[in-house]
Amino acid sequence: MRIALLYLVVLLLEIYGSTAYHRPLVWITKPLLMPLLMYLAYQKGIKDKWLYVALVGSWLGDIFLMLDGQFFPGLVSFLFAHIAYIILFKPYYTFSFIPIFLLALITSAYLIFLLPHIPLEMKWPVITYCSVITGMGIMASSLDLKSKKWITLGALLFILSDSLIAYNKFFQSLPYSAFFIMGTYGAAQYLILKGWSKKDFA
Numbered sequence: 104m105r106i107a108l109l110y111l112v113v114l115l116l117e118i119y120g121s122t123a124y125h126r127p128l129v130w131i132t133k134p135l136l137m138p139l140l141m142y143l144a145y146q147k148g149i150k151d152k153w154l155y156v157a158l159v160g161s162w163l164g165d166i167f168l169m170l171d172g173q174f175f176p177g178l179v180s181f182l183f184a185h186i187a188y189i190i191l192f193k194p195y196y197t198f199s200f201i202p203i204f205l206l207a208l209i210t211s212a213y214l215i216f217l218l219p220h221i222p223l224e225m226k227w228p229v230i231t232y233c234s235v236i237t238g239m240g241i242m243a244s245s246l247d248l249k250s251k252k253w254i255t256l257g258a259l260l261f262i263l264s265d266s267l268i269a270y271n272k273f274f275q276s277l278p279y280s281a282f283f284i285m286g287t288y289g290a291a292q293y294l295i296l297k298g299w300s301k302k303d304f305a
Contacts, residue, residue: 106142106143106146110289110293113136114136114289117132117289118289122279122281134169136292137159137292140158140292140293141155144158144299147296147300148300149296149299151191153190154187157185157188157191158292159184160181160184160187161181161184163177164177164180165177174272178229182235185232185235185238185261186235189238192242192254195247195248197247202240202245203241206240206241210234214229214233217273217274220273220274221273236262236265237262239258242258243255243259243295244258244259250297250302251298253294253297254295254298255298257290257291257292257295258295259291260287260290261295263287264283264284264285264288267280267283
């Protein structure tokens with residue numbers, strides 16, 4: 104079975120397990136997602152170490168977020184994953200004002216909406232995290248690569264997934280939250296990898 108197809112199957116099983124509150128299924132499937140993508144990256148001949156660092160950080164974040172009371176370690180793990188993506192993208196980055204303006208505006212508006220609902224001790228960690236993931240999105244959408252569209256779409260879906268996590272945790276519970284959060288997250292990681300595997304200068 105192709106690794107990409109296996110990844111999709113495992114992702115769908117994880118979404119089902121999360122939606123149906125079938126914790127044993129989630130504990131089996133969720134920790135498999137990032138290792139499958141790492142193996143897929145290896146199969147595709149990707150040698151950029153920062154991509155693997157980003158996937159390892161995401162894998163740790165996935166595990167922490169499965170555990171009760173481990174939201175902050177999960178946040179830190181994904182923070183390092185996004186920093187790794189920024190480092191990965193940096194050599195191919197070209198300045199563009201529009202992505203900076205649009206993503207900074209959207210992030211600022213979302214933070215203004217959400218901050219009153221975030222506990223005091225979590226405000227600065229959340230602001231820091233939002234700033235870093237916005238930077239990742241800006242870098243992804245300003246790459247001088249032919250495959251930029253896949254990487255950009257992946258980065259935007261990643262931002263959407265994290266925004267849904269924050270909304271679900273700090274504001275109010277979303278119906279079928281696991282479906283939307285894991286669906287966008289799983290697609291995001293795959294699309295970034297897909298785009299990076301086809302990278303070439305525009």
